[in-house]
Amino acid sequence: MMEPDPASDLGAASGADAGGNADGVDLMGGELELRGRITTASNATFLGSIGAVAVVYKPVRGERPLWDFPDGTLAGREAAAYLVSEAFGWDIVPRTWLREGPLGIGMVQLWQEIDPEQDPVDLVLVDEVPEAGWRQVLEGSDEEDRTVALIHEDSAALRRMAVFDVVVNNADRKGAHVLAMPGGHRHGVDHGLTFHVEHKLRTVLWGWLGEELTAEELAGVERVSARLAGDLGAALADLITDGEIAALAARCDRLRSRRRFPAPSGGMPAVPWPLF
Numbered sequence: 293m294m295e296p297d298p299a300s301d302l303g304a305a306s307g308a309d310a311g312g313n314a315d316g317v318d319l320m321g322g323e324l325e326l327r328g329r330i331t332t333a334s335n336a337t338f339l340g341s342i343g344a345v346a347v348v349y350k351p352v353r354g355e356r357p358l359w360d361f362p363d364g365t366l367a368g369r370e371a372a373a374y375l376v377s378e379a380f381g382w383d384i385v386p387r388t389w390l391r392e393g394p395l396g397i398g399m400v401q402l403w404q405e406i407d408p409e410q411d412p413v414d415l416v417l418v419d420e421v422p423e424a425g426w427r428q429v430l431e432g433s434d435e436e437d438r439t440v441a442l443i444h445e446d447s448a449a450l451r452r453m454a455v456f457d458v459v460v461n462n463a464d465r466k467g468a469h470v471l472a473m474p475g476g477h478r479h480g481v482d483h484g485l486t487f488h489v490e491h492k493l494r495t496v497l498w499g500w501l502g503e504e505l506t507a508e509e510l511a512g513v514e515r516v517s518a519r520l521a522g523d524l525g526a527a528l529a530d531l532i533t534d535g536e537i538a539a540l541a542a543r544c545d546r547l548r549s550r551r552r553f554p555a556p557s558g559g560m561p562a563v564p565w566p567l568f
Contacts, residue, residue: 366484373483427499
């Protein structure tokens with residue numbers, strides 16, 4: 293598994309130039325120092341820094357084996373998700389790349405400071421669901437046997453993230469994987485369970501089920517589809533398999549043809565567990 297070429301525009305990102313630098317820091321070759329471990333993550337995940345730049349570091353050797361994804365591939369899938377995000381042009385996934393660190397090669401991602409006052413995805417009592425600006429996904433019971441609803445905001449930013457998740461076949465879009473940024477932007481993180489050749493879509497963002505895609509959303513899918521035949525496809529070939537790239541292209545084609553948000557399908561749960 294090789295790291296993407298940082299000189300490609302697919303390897304550049306907001307906050308970093310095409311040479312892999314941010315604020316004068318060499319993100320690709322600068323020393324990565326560990327500052328602490330993020331203990332809520334299911335795989336080994338560390339907060340670190342490269343110079344003055346805060347990053348998240350997930351070494352391949354810290355990935356737990358899964359029954360349905362090949363061992364040692366999650367870091368590459370996270371880097372691939374960033375490349376697809378860049379092809380969409382929507383800045384969904386923060387700058388993500390592969391490089392060596394204190395515990396070996398792994399995924400590195402720019403740390404994001406969220407707005408703690410915003411909750412784009414939430415669980416509320418069913419009689420407290422807002423009348424406007426929100427979509428309800430499902431109902432259930434809490435530990436006190438009260439009826440609660442899973443809801444998410446009805447925003448263009450989250451719609452774009454839902455389209456992205458369909459394309460990359462995201463099997464783990466939990467509520468906590470949606471980062472609320474100041475100003476209303478939304479980042480998506482934790483994309484290790486993506487790009488499977490089989491249908492794996494599990495997400496909390498089902499609020500637009502069956503609705504037509506907007507012209508902007510379709511244009512984003514078109515951009516990804518077009519670039520798969522060129523620079524994007526070449527960059528992804530170092531991170532995921534040929535079969536997974538072909539399945540990615542097929543999902544783009546289906547979305548472009550049907551022009552609607554899909555419904556859950558197959559025998560797997562439609563939402564991840566836990567939800568947050």
